[in-house]
Amino acid sequence: MNFTNISTSRRKFIQHVSGAIGTSLFAFSAKTANSFSFREELPATAGIQQPEKQLGIALVGLGKYSTEQLAPALQETKRCKLVGIVTGTPEKAEKWKSKYSLVDKNIYDYQNFDSIKNNPDIDIVYVVLPNSMHAEYVIRAAKAGKHVICEKPMAVSVQECEDMIKACKDASRLLSIGYRLHFEPYNLTMAELGTKKTYGEIKLVTARDGMDIEPNVWRLSKKMAGGGPLMDVGIYCVQGVLYTMGKYPIAVTAKEGPKTDMKRFSEVEQSLSWQFDFAGGAIASCETSYADEMNFLRADAERGWFQLEPAYEYKGIKGETAKGKLDLPHVNQQALQMDDFATCVLQNKKSKVPGEMGLRDVKILMAIYEAARTGKRIELKNL
Numbered sequence: 555m556n557f558t559n560i561s562t563s564r565r566k567f568i569q570h571v572s573g574a575i576g577t578s579l580f581a582f583s584a585k586t587a588n589s590f591s592f593r594e595e596l597p598a599t600a601g602i603q604q605p606e607k608q609l610g611i612a613l614v615g616l617g618k619y620s621t622e623q624l625a626p627a628l629q630e631t632k633r634c635k636l637v638g639i640v641t642g643t644p645e646k647a648e649k650w651k652s653k654y655s656l657v658d659k660n661i662y663d664y665q666n667f668d669s670i671k672n673n674p675d676i677d678i679v680y681v682v683l684p685n686s687m688h689a690e691y692v693i694r695a696a697k698a699g700k701h702v703i704c705e706k707p708m709a710v711s712v713q714e715c716e717d718m719i720k721a722c723k724d725a726s727r728l729l730s731i732g733y734r735l736h737f738e739p740y741n742l743t744m745a746e747l748g749t750k751k752t753y754g755e756i757k758l759v760t761a762r763d764g765m766d767i768e769p770n771v772w773r774l775s776k777k778m779a780g781g782g783p784l785m786d787v788g789i790y791c792v793q794g795v796l797y798t799m800g801k802y803p804i805a806v807t808a809k810e811g812p813k814t815d816m817k818r819f820s821e822v823e824q825s826l827s828w829q830f831d832f833a834g835g836a837i838a839s840c841e842t843s844y845a846d847e848m849n850f851l852r853a854d855a856e857r858g859w860f861q862l863e864p865a866y867e868y869k870g871i872k873g874e875t876a877k878g879k880l881d882l883p884h885v886n887q888q889a890l891q892m893d894d895f896a897t898c899v900l901q902n903k904k905s906k907v908p909g910e911m912g913l914r915d916v917k918i919l920m921a922i923y924e925a926a927r928t929g930k931r932i933e934l935k936n937l
């Protein structure tokens with residue numbers, strides 16, 4: 555049987571995505587300690603003139619994600635563009651300068667970064683560094699008067715996240731986390747089917763994200779990464795569970811998997827599985843690994859199921875429900891995410907994926923580690 559609303563859904567998404575570049579269908583808004591809602595929104599462009607101004611973005615850290623995803627996405631954005639870079643490698647600076655026609659005055663290194671405050675070309679700083687460096691550069695960017703996007707995970711401790719939020723608040727600058735899947739139609743549909751209870755109450759969410767990691771990278775350093783696959787890719791399971799359920803779990807239990815490769819995993823976990831408990835009895839069963847490829851999100855509800863596989867990739871996400879395959883547009887997630895943030899800056903409104911969401915997730919990640927370390931069921935309070 556076919557998914558009866560496919561054509562409507564597809565049309566709705568196409569209209570939505572093309573009419574409102576970068577606008578997510580749902581917005582994060584913390585309501586109470588243990589619940590939040592995904593608010594359906596009008597397109598950001600509804601009723602207003604399309605702003606002509608394109609905000610200038612500077613990428614900090616020109617590694618794989620900046621090079622292969624963000625810079626190409628910034629060639630497709632409508633409301634922001636790549637105008638600056640921050641890099642410690644002069645050869646990269648030269649290469650990027652000619653590839654993206656950057657002017658010399660918009661090229662910074664980590665030492666002269668703070669002088670970016672005198673540069674009116676740059677409105678937004680996007681921090682794409684190893685996790686342990688996020689806090690320092692977000693705070694420095696805010697102090698330099700720039701709005702900030704920070705990559706996930708927001709930081710390696712709850713305290714750092716709080717400091718980052720405070721720095722942006724003190725400087726009256728907006729802060730957003732690079733949660734691109736909040737702009738991706740298949741993941742948004744999981745949120746919609748879950749929160750609107752299309753198949754009734756969800757009983758079980760299953761989420762898995764893992765990859766076979768190369769050796770000798772900062773992601774395997776506890777100091778640089780803050781942890782292993784949980785910090786890097788398991789965070790997508792946390793996110794997927796929360797936006798599919800539309801509410802917060804009340805407790806977590808967790809178990810670290812065995813280490814079969816001590817060369818790669820001397821400092822961080824190789825794999826980890828955990829279970830979230832929800833009020834009312836629903837559970838979420840999650841797994842992350844740096845040794846196995848996994849990419850899955852599924853909800854089993856009273857009257858049916860819905861799932862994505864792969865669920866969290868940049869491209870090629872596939873979805874299916876109890877009624878048939880999902881047929882939704884494939885979008886440039888990063889372009890939509892950055893355009894949405896630029897719109898927020900232009901309209902002075904909070905991002906759907908704000909620093910507070912990054913903080914919430916780091917609190918949950920820390921609770922998962924605590925549950926694995928102690929073997930105890932950890933209650934999730936004050937999210």
Ligand code: NAD
Nearest residue numbers: 615616617618619620682683684685705706707732772786
């Ligand atoms: P990467 O290793 O490819 O790049 C890291 C960059 O940081 C490099 O350019 C490196 O030169 C620079 N750097 C500066 N100081 C450094 C130091 N002391 N040690 C190591 N590198 C240093 O990593 P990446 O994959 O680009 O990841 C960067 C950030 O982006 C991470 O926080 C990661 O979680 C995040 N990320 C997010 C997504 C997403 O889908 N949202 C995807 C990939 C990465």
